[in-house]
Amino acid sequence: MFIIPVGDRVNWKRPPVVTLLLILVNCFVFFFLQGSDQKNDDIAQQYYFSSDLPNWELTRYSKYLETNGDPTDLQQFNEMQDKKNRIALPIMEHDATFMRELQAGNIITRQDAEYANWTVQRAEYESRRSFTDRFVYQVDEHDMIKAFVSAFMHGGFDHLFGNMLVLFLVGFLVESVIGRALYTLAYFVAIFGSVLMYSLTAPGSSCLGASGAIAGVMGLYTVIFGFRKIDFFYSLGFYFDYVKAPAIALLPLWLGNELYQFFANDGARIAYMAHFGGLLSGAVMGTLYRLLRPAMIESHHQEAESTELDGKAFQRGMDYLGEMEFQKALSIFKTLQEHHPNDANLTRLVLRAAKADPASEDYHRAALKLLALRDMDAATSKQTHTVFQEYLSTAKPSPRLGPDLLAKLAKRFAGSNHCDDAEKLMSLLQRIAPQHIELPGVLLALARGHYREQRKEQFEATLQSLISRYPQSLEAETAAGMLRVG
Secondary structure, X not given: OEEEEOOOXXXXXXXXHHHHHHHXXXXXXXXXXXXXHHHHHHHHHHHHHHOOHHHHHHHHHHHHHHHHOOHHHHHHHHHHHHOXXXXXXXXXXXXXXXXXXXXXXXXXXXXOOOHHHXXXXXHHHHHHOOHHHHHOEEHXXXXXXXXXXXXXXXXXXXXXXXXXXXXXXXXXXXXXXHOHHHHHHHHHHHHHHHHHHHHHHOOOOEEOOOHHHHHHHHHHHHHHHOOOEEEEEEEEOOEEEEEEEEHHHHHHHHHHHHHHHHHHOOOOOOOHHHHXXXXXXXXXXXXXXXXXXXXXXXXXXXXXXXXXXXXXXXXXXXXXXXXXXXXXXXXXXXXXXXXXXXXXXXXXXXXXXHOOOXXXXXXXXXHHHHHOOOOOOHHHHHHHHHHHHHHHHHOOOOOOOOHHHHHHHHHHHHOOOOHHHHHHHHHHHXXXXXXXXXXXXXXXXXXXXXXXXXXHHHHHHHHHHHHHHOOOOHHHHHHHHHHHHO
């Protein structure tokens, strides 16, 4: 059984930094630190069998099996040792109890003559072993550093890919609600919670991989999102589908599945109880967060629901535009505009819907708002000019361009190769507001526009007009200098 939440989009204005960093760390460990495992293992084995270690360790392991092992295991091990089969080494190393005693100095003791040389050669061998062998978590060792490091290692690319996919799909949702610091803390708590549960149920074994920590994120997700209905993808064998259900309903399903798999697949190499422990840890962290900060969760959910509703309303508005139901579309876009007053795209849609009645206040208001927008790039400048031309020819009974907007547009068009329109606006500004403070600046901008468009006569005439009309202005001094140079 596979169930995972889908549907929500990442808000890249507030990217899931911690989730992305965790994915990068896991990938770095797998490709760069574990990537040379096979090569290092071969080097380590070559060193091992060229040293005195086999004589000291493998012979003692054979004696150890005589009193602590199964007779069949002893016979097989001795046969491999007689044939100098290198498989004898991993057989010994997979016996966690023996290795713990060996590394504790209880097999080759300080009283043994070879002890000093053995410690040196054993240390050299350990340094040559693969990253995975050196840092995989061994339950009987209770090494918390290895428990932490092993949570970023994986047994293969499929293992890594599956874990990182789930981490991305679930992690960014949780991070967006509880924030980066608490999310990081919860992830680390889940690492050790999963290790603890695994240790209690699988003594003498080892585990690696981020599955337990990611299960913690999943458990946290179910409690944080609670009874909010979420879209889930699920598969049962070859059957798969989507379903909408409360997030909390996933927690007992996930927990039950891990328990079932644990008992039904006894001896499997998958650490089901690590997943179970991670889920429980995440659920506990989620419960504590709900108790301590319920208002933050509610605020996030309300914002998410509002965004979802806005998205549906936006789509209805676009559908009405396509069906030429302009009044219905206008009503929807105006309502959305109340929630997002600075959204220029919504203002353009209001203008498009209100164009059916070019005498309406909605049409004039939307056009003037777009014309007053600050230029951000060439595309915005081009859109502003298009809106201007449309408004000039369509508005009823006439355009409502005030002096300040006339000056702003004249400068803008003079700087974007629309000098003819800039000159018309400048003339209109001179007629309705001959003392406007921006007129010298408009004339200077227009002259520069003519210069860029290589209109020498208009360039000189505009500069002469500026000097004669506003001789005391700073712009007139600049114009005089430009004439001398030109």
